[in-house]
Amino acid sequence: MQPAENKDYSRDVILRLSPTRNTIIVEEQKPGGIAAYREIDPLELYYVINQSYASNDYLDSGFLPEHCLHLSMSATEKYFVLWNPELRADVIYGDKEYPNFPIPRMVFGVRVLENGKVAECSMGVVADETPTVDTPMFFYPFSNVHSDDRVCTGNNVLPRYRKISALKNFPRYLLGLPDNDDMYDREHNRLKLSHGELLEQLKDKDPTYYYTDILVSNGKTLGDFISRR
Known part of the structure; x- marks a missing residue:
């Protein structure tokens, strides 16, 4: 030879x-x-x-938060996509509070640094079904969300989680931040109501009302949301 x-x-x-x-x-x-x-x-x-490439090194995710649909990670940060099981949230708009306000089915993307600090977040509305990569998505009907689904949190300080499993509380925290009219678009609800009018229209409704009368498709899927980290 x-x-x-x-x-x-x-x-x-x-x-x-x-x-x-x-x-x-x-x-x-x-x-x-x-x-x-x-x-x-x-x-x-x-x-x-x-x-x-041959390596025996592993990146440890730690104990994952409930309803975690997806995790991508490097040595310095983790990106989670969370499925929110709750269909009610305490909402603040201007000087008015809406406790136990109905919300559609939502997903949250959260970028977490090595020290547990949330560095960036995004959120989107999905069809009310068992989630898959092909699950349809809709425009978020309220405000403070960019066209790429990133959330503008203004001067609010994003939390730090010592245990990654506690990240399950992040959707409630984010939805509870005071809201305003920044980036609000009437075209993102079928009734074309103003922000205040939309909140008043929805406050006594069942969450299913979003899917019959409010939400507008954005042509994306849950797979698109996940890959847009």
């Missing part, structure tokens, strides 16, 4: 990219100034790199 060449990895190997041909050329310098060339497919390079 012929011995393997460059088995001690002492020779330089050069990768030349050809975007127009969608190929990669591998050039290896051999003794005596001889250069060997081989053309490979980009997918082939991916498999070589992927199969060469």
Whole structure:
């Protein structure tokens, strides 16, 4: 059997990219100034790199919060997507409080730093069904939510959780922050009511009323929400 060449990895190997041909050329310098060339497919390079990675290191998630649909993590932060089981919340709009206010089925994206501090959050409205990546989503009908579902929390300080499992309390905390008219859009409710009018319309309704009379589809799915971290 012929011995393997460059088995001690002492020779330089050069990768030349050809975007127009969608190929990669591998050039290896051999003794005596001889250069060997081989053309490979980009997918082939991916498999070589992927199969060469070997590590026994694990990233520990810790005990996950209830109703956690998705977790992505690195060494410095974790991103959770939480399914909110509650259909009522205490809502504050201006100087008016709406205790036990009906809300639609919602999901929350929460980016948490290594020290447990919530750094960023997003929220969205989903169909009232068992969640899957294909579950339809709707425009959030109220205010303070950007078009990419990120929440504007103003001057409010986001909490820090010593135990990640306590993150289950975050949706109630976020929904309880004082609200205003920032980024409110009448087109995000079928009745095209103002913010104050919408709250008055909904305060005595069952949460199912959102799905029959209020919510407007945004053409996205729960899978889109999860991948938009």
